[in-house]
Amino acid sequence: MSDDKADPEDFNHVELPPAPPEVVERRRFLARVSVGLGACMGLGVGAPMVGFVVAPLFRKVPHEWRSVGRAGDFVVGHTVSVTFADASPLPWAGVTAKTAAWLRRVSEDTFVAFSVNCAHLGCPVRWLPDARLFMCPCHGGVYYADGTVAAGPPPHALSQYPVRVRDGEVEVHTEAIPID
Numbered sequence: 001m002s003d004d005k006a007d008p009e010d011f012n013h014v015e016l017p018p019a020p021p022e023v024v025e026r027r028r029f030l031a032r033v034s035v036g037l038g039a040c041m042g043l044g045v046g047a048p049m050v051g052f053v054v055a056p057l058f059r060k061v062p063h064e065w066r067s068v069g070r071a072g073d074f075v076v077g078h079t080v081s082v083t084f085a086d087a088s089p090l091p092w093a094g095v096t097a098k099t100a101a102w103l104r105r106v107s108e109d110t111f112v113a114f115s116v117n118c119a120h121l122g123c124p125v126r127w128l129p130d131a132r133l134f135m136c137p138c139h140g141g142v143y144y145a146d147g148t149v150a151a152g153p154p155p156h157a158l159s160q161y162p163v164r165v166r167d168g169e170v171e172v173h174t175e176a177i178p179i180d
Helices: 021-058
Strands: 064-070 079-085 098-105 111-115 126-128 133-135 142-144 149-151 163-166 169-174
Touching: 064 079, 079 169, 098 169, 111 163
Parallel strands: none
Antiparallel strands: 064 169, 079 098, 098 111, 126 133, 133 142, 142 149, 163 169
16 A cells, blocks of 8 residues: 555544634624523513413403393293394404304293304204204214213213393303313
């Protein structure tokens, strides 16, 4: 072999002259500034995210009784759709500030209100009076007239709103209805 080939290990041990002190100080300063700016930007992005996660723990959920009509306007044994204002509409909610329920008059003084949202994925359910069933057209959920599951994927019965009759008005207690 000839001696003109260099040994690769010779290149790994190249010693550089030490950097002058002002270069070292500049590098240290810039590294600290970079870390400081990165921390400030991380706080700027992270603080709103933490606030978004933590705020609902301290926010009081509004509950209100909303009138849906006169008691005399509802027929015993019939189920009808009623609309009312959501308990916590946002200022920009517009039409979506209204929500609905399926209201049935069970007897002269007893009413029951079911959520219009399927317990499976929240799709709107329809009342089929001839079949006496609630049906979810999206995923095939079927509920009996009392809101219990008859078929399909829903994990539990339709959620219900508390209902009362006060001064001849039927009122529904608005609150967030969970969708599992």
